[in-house]
Amino acid sequence: MFLLAQATNNQTFYERNYGKLFALNMVVAGMLLAVILWVSVRLVSRLRRGKFGTRLLIKLALIFGLVGVVPGVLIYVVSYQFVSRSIESWFDVKVEGALDAGLNLGRATLDTLSNDFGNKTRAAASQLAETPDASAGLVLEKLRDQLSASDVVLWSGSGQMIASAGQSRFQLRPERPTAQQLRTVRNQRVMTVIEGLDDPQSAINNAKIKAIAVVPQPSLGLLAEPRYLQATSIIPPTLVANAIAVQEAYREYQERALAREGLRRMYIGTLTLSFFLAVIGAVLLAILLGNQLARPLLLLAAGVSEVAAGDLSPKPALQGKDELGGLTRAFAEMTKQLAEARAAVDKSMGQLRAARANLQTILDNLTAGVIVLDAEGRIRASNPGAARILRLDLEAWHAKPLAGIEGLEAFGAAVQQRFDDFLSERSPQGPDHWQQSFELNTAHAGEPAANIITLVARGAEMPGQARLLVFDDISEIVSAQRAQAWGEVARRLAHEIKNPLTPIQLSAERLEMKLSSKLQDGEKAILEKSVHTIVDQVESMKRLVNEFRDYARLPAAELKPVDLNALIHDVLLLYSREGDATRGAAQVPVRMELDPAAPRILGDAQQVRQVIHNLLQNAQDASEGRPGGSVLVRTQHNDTTRRVRLVVQDAGAGFPEHILKKAFEPYVTTKPKGTGLGLAVVKKIADEHGARIELKNRVENGVIQGAQVSLSFGVAS
Structure with missing residues (x-):
């Protein structure tokens, strides 16, 4: 249908695209x-x-x-x-005849124009017979206007231009008549040629008639050279367009006819x-x-x-x-009520399942631990928070007594007793729950190192004689409160004790200086010994006060990228020199196992240096006197967690269980002359750096082989 619509206006398009559109x-x-x-x-x-x-x-x-x-x-x-x-x-005969007649008419018109222009050119050539070459230019201008020509040229017999008027004056090499054209002109006296009709696209503006005529000679001299007058006239564009249109129509008609x-x-x-x-x-x-x-x-x-x-x-x-449409609507209405009833039941069931899922999601994401017990203290349900805090797989202890779990015997018995007391003493006007704090040791059997956590637990009664136990780990809060309290105590002690120490020391030294020359040798020795004792004790008190002051005034950490391995090398060199100066041959050797792939950590170089120094000093003190004892310093990089771990191991006797509970609190120590502030400062610096710190005893074959302190630092981005 598209082809039929286009065929009457564009036959070429129709023929070119017929095959494609047909396919x-x-x-x-x-x-x-x-x-x-x-x-x-x-x-x-x-x-x-x-x-x-x-x-x-x-x-x-x-x-x-x-x-x-x-x-x-x-x-x-x-x-x-x-x-x-x-x-x-x-394809009628009359149409073909009309197109043939129009074509002949166009040809005849062009021939008539050509012959008429040739005769005029011949007559104009006779006017140049008596005109010499030098003045031929003026005469050609007049002849150009007379002939209404676009260009007039006077040629010599050898083909050289003598003079011109019109467009040829501006051409460097105007087109010459050919030798064949000159011979024809000599024989026929005049010749006309129609040019520019070969290309239909440009023929309308470029079609022209060119006429060449012999200029008569004034004498019969044998040596006189003949001259030729060439005139060019533009064919009217309308005439050319009509002629080309008739010619194209005739050609197209013949093609279509075939x-x-x-x-x-x-x-x-x-x-x-x-x-x-x-x-x-x-x-x-x-x-x-x-x-x-x-x-x-x-x-x-x-x-x-x-x-x-x-x-x-x-x-x-x-x-x-x-x-038919009404019948389908009536049938749908008939089943609508039953469908709505079933949908209501499904909706209720869905809401119940959603409520259960929401409750389970809440319990699973609570940081607090939740355990549901029956009247006998057996576990009926628990959430992941409880298993995380107690470090036990409570699913394996389902339907078993809480007091029967290894390591939680005391906690389970205390909770059961607290529930019994609360339910027996509860009054309508009293609280609907009880609350109490507990300390638990969550270490597994066979591990001498204790892991003490502080819990705050709350209990309440549920329907069906069930009991709800909710608890949370407040160990970090208690530790932070203790550290804050110790900091305040250290600040006040440093302020109150340090002021009288200097007068005491000066007074003792003045007494020795005033009385030494007045006493006998025995009494003088007693005086000097007493003054020396006073001065030594004052110096010890000053060191103690300075350590408390440093603990209370520990500056805020300025976290920057720090090369932990390089820092350990520097501290060990310095520590070795200190050991050589203060402890001599009793110094415990230090071994290093540093991870070369460990990246820079984010920390305060000065405070991290203090941590390493404190840990090394404690480790050497603990390993001193042990045969073959040495201290190991190790770094480990974990690419998965993007953290670097610093580990210091000694070969000492380890920590007693009661020390492990409060090892990071101030003034807790196993040394006879220690202040107990070394690990407290390390813990405070670790908290400032966001580092995880761990203290435990190293156990091999059931025997304690020493203690280990490890800190995990974040990698600098």
Whole structure:
């Protein structure tokens, strides 16, 4: 259909694209036939299965298909005859004669213009017979106006330009007449040529008539050289355009006349293809329309089958205004109430499941531990927070007594007793829960190192004689409170004790200086010994006060990238010199196992240096006197957690259990002369750096081989 619409205006476009569009239409036709075949197979399958509405659908499809095909055949026959005869009428004898006459008329007009211009040029050449070459330019200007020419040139017999008027004056090498043209002019006295009609695109503005005539000679001298007058005139563009149009029309008519049989076949083929597409479309439309009519009955039949099978969900209904649509809506309304009732039940069940899921999610994400006990103290339920705090897999102890769990015997018994006391003493006006703090040792069996945590627990009664136990780990809070309290104590002690120490020392030294010369040797020795004792004790008190002051005034850490390995090397060199100066041969050797791949950590270099120094001094003090004892300093990089771990191990006797509980608190020490501030300062610096610190005894074959302190620092980005 698109080709037929374009053929009358653009025959070339029609012929160029006919093959492509014909193939494209064949592809579309094949696709439509495939769809019809697929639908037909489905109808046959439905018919064999005895599905309701299939026979009605086939009947409607046949009726609609017949209604569409019969008129199509009639239109095709009429159109076929019309196209065949119309194409023949296009190529009439009168049309061909008119085009031939127009072509001859154009040629005759051009010939007449050419002959007339040649005669005028010949007459003008006679006016140059008595004109010498030197003054020929002025005469050529007059002749140009007389001939209405665009260009006039006077040539010599040898082809040299003598004078010119018009466009040739501005050309460096004007076009010369050929030798053949000059010979023709000598024989015929004048010659005309029409140029520029070869290219139809530029012929309208470039078509011209060129005339060459012999200039008569004034004498019969044998030595006089002949001259030639060349004049050029532009052909009117309207005349050229009409001539070219007639010529093109004649040529196109002749081409179509020769190809009219092929054109007729193309038109008939397009018409036939359009007919088949229309028939296929009519059949497909018949099937679709039949399906629309049968759809309400099919929906109703499917709904009845579902209800018979016990499916009471809402049924689809059509919104049409006909009786079939109303029947589907009535059926859907009939099952609506039962469907709503079932939906309400499902909604209630869903809300119950959602509430349970929400409660479980809350319990799973609580940082506090939650345990539900029965009246006998057996575990009925617990959350991950409880397992994390107690460091036990409570799922494995389900339905077992809390007091029967290894390591939690005392805690379970205390909780059970607290519940019994609370329930026996509870009054209507009293609180509905009890609260108490506990200290637990969560270390596993066989580990001498204790891991003490402080819990604050709250208990309440639940329906069905169940008991709810909620607890949280407040060890870090207690530790922070203790550190804060010790800092305040250290500040006050440093202020109150340091002031009288100097007067005491000065007074003792003055007494020695005043009385030493007045006493006998025995009494003098007693005086000197007493003063020396006072001075030594004052110095010890000053050191103690300074350490308390440093602990209380520890500055805030300035975190920067620090090379931990390089810092350990520097501290060990300095520490070795200090050891050589103060302890001599008793110094305990220090071994290093540094991870070369350890990146820089984020820390305060001065404070980290103090941490290393404190840990090394404690380790050497603990290892002193042990045969073969040594101190190990190790660094380890964990790329997964992006942290660097510093480990210091000694070969001492380890920490007693009661020391491990409070090892990081001030004034807790196992040394006879220690102040107990070394690990407290290390813990405070670790907290400032966000580092995780761990203290434990190293156990091999059930024997304590020493203590180990480790700090885990974050990697600098």
